[in-house]
Amino acid sequence: MDFELTPEQRAMRELARRVGDEFRERAAEVEASGRFPWENIRRLADVGLLGLTIPPEYGGTGGSLFDAVLVMEEIARGCYVTAMAALGELGVQSQILARFADADLKRRVLPRVVRGESILAIAISEPEAGSDAGHVATRAEPVAGGVRLRGNKIYISRADVADVFIVYCRFGDAPGPRGVGAVAVERDTPGFFVTSCDTTMGGERLGQLFFDDCFVPDDHVLVRENGFRRMMEAFNGQRLLNAAICLGLAQGALDEAVAYARRRRQFDRRLADFQGLRWMLADMHVDVEAARLLIWRAAARAGQGFPDVREAAVAKTFANEMAIRVTNQALQVFGAAGYMRGSYVERALRGARFGAIGGGTVQIQRNLIAHHLLDEPGS
Ligand SMILES: Cc1cc2nc3c(=O)[nH]c(=O)nc-3n(C[C@H](O)[C@H](O)[C@H](O)COP(=O)(O)OP(=O)(O)OC[C@H]3O[C@@H](n4cnc5c(N)ncnc54)[C@H](O)[C@@H]3O)c2cc1C
Structure with a gap:
């Protein structure tokens, strides 16, 4: 297996290292303040690294997971809190949206992610379902035109700033992982609340979410049961x-x-x-x-x-x-x-x-x- 980086990958890694070094100058202050590092997220967007794995039709560069791994190492070397802040955009959240979301949602959200204007979160963990993620209890009850979401989530990264949450939830009566699918919930959706956020040992913030009969339209359902x-x-x-x-x-x-x-x-x-x-x-x-x-x-x-x-x-x-x-x-x-x-x-x-x-x-x-x-x- 050949791990020789291409000239483009070497250049991208160099760029990420330079930007990571800039972040490093202020990393202690960012961490001590407990605030979300918006200026670093915008900087990553400005140099074109935030949309690295997002397809070109949404403004990204369509890079691979390997590219993202190269960049993430350099960001984390500079500032851990910033790496955690960029994890949704460089990582699985944008990939899930690119693959499973409705065309209109993708067109609306992904270009904003590339520009550093929209932060993504993934909500799996619950008070009674941590490691046992296949047993989430948050329910998606079918209603006309969509589903109604009931339940709560804990330990969610970027909960205080994200505007789109990918929420794992239970459809139908199939037990365990077979009943689990996922929906996208936008921050301003009625019945959706971010109830609290706490700072961790590493300095990033994790929040709790609450869904109180929150209506999610069909075009925000990403995968239904059997999608786990x-x-x-x-x-x-x-x-x-x-x-x-x-x-x-x-x-x-x-x-x-x-x-x-x-x-x-x-x-x-x-x-x-x-x-x-x-x-x-x-x-x-x-x-x-x-x-x-x-x-x-x-x-x-x-x-x-x-x-x-x-x-x-x-x-x-x-x-x-x-x-x-x-x-x-x-x-x-x-x-x-x-x-x-x-x-x-x-x-x-x-x-x-x-x-x-x-x-x-x-x-x-x-x-x-x-x-x-x-x-x-x-x-
Ligand atoms: C920094 C950070 C960010 C996070 N961000 C998110 C997020 O964005 N979204 C999200 O949904 N969740 C998030 N989480 C939550 C994370 O996914 C859970 O903490 C993790 O899945 C473990 O669940 P738990 O903490 O409830 O531990 P538990 O499942 O209660 O486990 C407690 C201990 O028991 C062990 N254990 C459990 N089951 C087994 C088993 N079958 N065999 C052997 N050992 C076992 C575990 O390894 C652990 O040591 C985050 C957590 C952290 C620390």
């Missing part, structure tokens, strides 16, 4: 972008630790001259490189589609746990300077903790991998 499998296939792309965010945080923390080890002196020598730290840094490098290869393999094989479930699960599990290890070790290289609130490595460690939970926990990824190894025909 297709929606989760799309979600494998999100898992790789989650992994790419972890990769960016780990690479950024490693770079910081290497620079610090070169300049900090103790016992009349550079930290970089102590064998214990040299091997620690070498192991961190091995970890980062291995994660990048797993992510790139899964993304490259996806082509213009969605990645293989096993490959995405392997890449996500490794990258999630790698990022916790590497950012934690980077903090150790800094000593107390790394432990100070707001330092790069302190923020990277807190941000990296998201990956092993969001997008399906590492335990759930291991269940998927084990299912492939142990239960599938031919295994």
